[in-house]
Amino acid sequence: MKKVVSVSLGSSKRDHKVITNMAGQEFEISRLGTDGDYGRALSMIEELDGNVDAIGLGGIDVYLYAGDTRYAINDGLKLMDAAKKTPVVDGSGLKNTLERETVYYLRKNTGLLPSGCKVLMVSAVDRFGMADALTELGCDVTFGDLIFTTGIPYPIKSVAELADIARRILPEMVKMPFHMLYPTGAKQDSQDEGKVQKFGHYYHESQVIAGDYHLVKRYMPGGLNGQLVITNTTTREDLLFLKDRGAGVLVTTTPELEGRSFGTNVMEAVMLVLLGKAWNDIKPEDYLSLIDRLNMKPRVLEL
Amino acid sequence: MATHGEITESLQAFHKSYQENERLKVMNKDWNRTVLVIANDVESTHTLVLKEGELSFQEGRQGDPDLTVISDSGILSDMFFGDITPTEPYLNGTLKIIGSEDDIMRLDFITLLIWGE
Numbered sequence: 001m002k003k004v005v006s007v008s009l010g011s012s013k014r015d016h017k018v019i020t021n022m023a024g025q026e027f028e029i030s031r032l033g034t035d036g037d038y039g040r041a042l043s044m045i046e047e048l049d050g051n052v053d054a055i056g057l058g059g060i061d062v063y064l065y066a067g068d069t070r071y072a073i074n075d076g077l078k079l080m081d082a083a084k085k086t087p088v089v090d091g092s093g094l095k096n097t098l099e100r101e102t103v104y105y106l107r108k109n110t111g112l113l114p115s116g117c118k119v120l121m122v123s124a125v126d127r128f129g130m131a132d133a134l135t136e137l138g139c140d141v142t143f144g145d146l147i148f149t150t151g152i153p154y155p156i157k158s159v160a161e162l163a164d165i166a167r168r169i170l171p172e173m174v175k176m177p178f179h180m181l182y183p184t185g186a187k188q189d190s191q192d193e194g195k196v197q198k199f200g201h202y203y204h205e206s207q208v209i210a211g212d213y214h215l216v217k218r219y220m221p222g223g224l225n226g227q228l229v230i231t232n233t234t235t236r237e238d239l240l241f242l243k244d245r246g247a248g249v250l251v252t253t254t255p256e257l258e259g260r261s262f263g264t265n266v267m268e269a270v271m272l273v274l275l276g277k278a279w280n281d282i283k284p285e286d287y288l289s290l291i292d293r294l295n296m297k298p299r300v301l302e303l
Numbered sequence: 304m305a306t307h308g309e310i311t312e313s314l315q316a317f318h319k320s321y322q323e324n325e326r327l328k329v330m331n332k333d334w335n336r337t338v339l340v341i342a343n344d345v346e347s348t349h350t351l352v353l354k355e356g357e358l359s360f361q362e363g364r365q366g367d368p369d370l371t372v373i374s375d376s377g378i379l380s381d382m383f384f385g386d387i388t389p390t391e392p393y394l395n396g397t398l399k400i401i402g403s404e405d406d407i408m409r410l411d412f413i414t415l416l417i418w419g420e
Contacts, residue, residue: 146330150412151405154330169415172390180408 001026003051004269006262007044007079008033008058009184010214014235016262023274023293029266031058036185038075038178042082049083053273056265058233059188059214060178062090065128066166067159075178087272089279091264094271095232095253096129097287098264102230102253102298103133110300112228112249113208116140120206122148122215124156125166130210130230135159142206147199148219149181155202188214195219203227209247213238220245233263243303250301261299305380307347307362313383314340314349314360320385320417321358327416328356334409339368342376370402370410385418 001019004027008014012033019028034040036059048055062076080088106113115138124131124143134141135158143156146165156162173181183192200221203209209216210230217238226248234242234252242250252261271290275282305313321327331353338351350365351358372379378398381387389411392398400407 146412150408152330152409152412153333154326165416169412172388172411172415175390175394176411180404 001028002053002273003027004029004054004056004266004273005048005052006031006056006058006266006269007041007048008060008263009036009038009041009178010059010188011035011185013189014233016235022270023290025274027270027273029262029270031262031266033059034185036179036187041079045079045082045088048086050085052086054269055083055086055088056263056269057088057090058263058265059184060090060182061092061126063092064125064166064170064174065092065096066125066170067128067163069163069167071125071166071170071174073174073178073181087269087279089265089268089272091266091268092126093279093282094268094287095127095264097284098129098267098291098296099127099232099253100129100133101288101291102251103130103137105298106230106251106300107137112251112300113137113139117208118142118206119208119210120144120202122209122211122219124162124211125170126212127210131162132159134210139208142202144199144202144211147202148195148215151195151198153199183214183218187218190218191220192218196221217241220247222246224248232261234261239301239303247303250299250303252299252301255294255296256299267296304344305342305376307342307345307376309380310340310342310347310349310376310383311362313380314351316385317383317417318358318360321413324417327413330356330416331358331413332356336369336406337366338370338372338410339364340372340379342379343373344375347376347379368402370400370406372398372400372410374398382414388418389414 010033012035015033017030060076064071117139119134119139119141122144143162146152146154208228213231213233216231222245224246228249229247230251232253254261254267336353340349348364351360378392
């Protein structure tokens with residue numbers, strides 16, 4: 001049996017373990033949250049190194065993309081470097097492929113993403129594939145990277161402007177401690193009430209809310225009217241939260257395993273094991289063919 | 304080490320670039336803040352005021368600051384001239400910014416949007 005462990009800077013309340021079979025291979029997949037404790041994540045990775053088949057990094061992105069440029073977050077790179085034998089992935093490689101495909105799938109197979117529909121992506125630099133695909137299919141997308149991360153009430157309306165702002169900001173931002181860029185630990189269990197009040201209208205004005213679940217949740221106001229939410233990692237509690245806020249449909253990009261969808265970092269770690277290749281050698285076509293083999297389709301759930 | 308006059312010149316350059324950046328003015332429309340800039344190695348204090356997207360600055364201390372930026376004169380002038388970004392000196396402790404984390408982040412963004420390449 002192959003072992004994959006996701007070490008997350010997120011809350012340990014979401015810890016989970018499943019045994020599953022993928023493409024004829026037995027996997028034990030577990031998720032270990034460190035409640036925002038960066039040092040603990042670092043030592044956990046050092047302990048797991050050489051004892052598991054692949055490690056996923058959760059609650060932190062290592063690579064951000066805008067246009068053709070990739071930016072690496074220093075804190076994330078340090079975590080990756082903590083393992084010398086076992087490969088460590090953050091999900092960004094798969095995200096770029098899988099989430100793009102999710103958007104195409106929804107357009108082709110459902111009526112959930114009509115051309116011109118208003119989409120709010122709470123953050124796009126962490127899932128540029130999705131941002132690019134939504135734009136390509138003619139959705140009216142608002143990128144909330146500045147609004148929600150920095151509190152600057154400036155909706156970015158095109159991928160070109162997103163890439164321009166990213167080019168100016170990200171080379172420096174990636175040097176900042178990760179907790180200044182993204183909710184970690186206990187922050188993942190709470191909402192930023194100030195921003196919910198101030199920027200909740202962006203959710204109300206949209207038909208589709210897309211992006212990282214922790215960000216989607218952190219700024220989501222109540223009183224939604226049936227919006228579609230496209231995200232990755234959700235638990236049963238998350239479904240209740242989304243329903244309570246008035247969301248209508250949930251689409252998760254990764255498959256459900258025993259009641260929850262694991263993050264893309266976990267799925268990327270699994271795929272790395274199945275492909276038997278070094279991360280740098282994996283091409284989008286490799287992911288696509290494995291997605292096909294695994295018959296991985298987005299989960300569409302009426303709330 | 305820079306002089307008070309050089310820091311003033313760097314703030315003039317910063318101000319000019321800000322004024323020419325219409326996008327930044329739109330971004331800051333809701334952010335009314337007073338920022339005190341203090342050099343810790345020469346006698347030099349300036350006050351930046353952001354109000355409804357417009358930026359102004361004066362020599363000396365004016366009003367109660369929401370943010371206080373403290374560093375040596377060389378770093379301050381280099382930073383406001385755009386020769387260095389605030390990130391490194393902030394992270395290594397040679398640049399101190401007193402204020403809320405959200406405001407610090409936003410000030411950093413403004414500087415990067417003005418000078419970032």
